[in-house]
Amino acid sequence: MSExxxxxxxxxxxxxxxxxxxxxxxxxxxxxxxxxxxxPERKANLTVTIVTSLDPNYLTQIMRTIPDCxxxxxxxxxxxxxxxxxxxxxxxxxxxxxxxxxxGRQSRD
Numbered sequence: 001m002s003e004x005x006x007x008x009x010x011x012x013x014x015x016x017x018x019x020x021x022x023x024x025x026x027x028x029x030x031x032x033x034x035x036x037x038x039x040p041e042r043k044a045n046l047t048v049t050i051v052t053s054l055d056p057n058y059l060t061q062i063m064r065t066i067p068d069c070x071x072x073x074x075x076x077x078x079x080x081x082x083x084x085x086x087x088x089x090x091x092x093x094x095x096x097x098x099x100x101x102x103x104g105r106q107s108r109d
Contacts, residue, residue, distance in 0.1 A: 004052065006079040007049070007059070007077065008075075008078075008079045008082035009050075009063075009077070009082075010084055011047075011072050012044060012068070013046070014046065015068075016069045016072060019066045020062070020069060020072060023062050024059075048072070059076060059090070060090045063076065071086065074087070075087075
């Protein structure tokens, strides 16, 4: 098992946090999520702290597969480096939509 690391990220809502935690705990590997914390009185614009053995690139990938969890994926950082800014250094970064697909939906470059 990899070394435990503490990360922080932003989430738009509790629903996003629940979906991320569910995805992490459903992984086949045991003991991926060791703890997490979040201010329970807040329902939106949350800062979440997690302790996990997951590789940060893999954690970012997991977050990106969950609908509407892009803010978490974009803001994930080691706890000591966390500043709330959406400029994740792990994995490829998302860019703002600048083009439209032929079906009219915006695409990401």
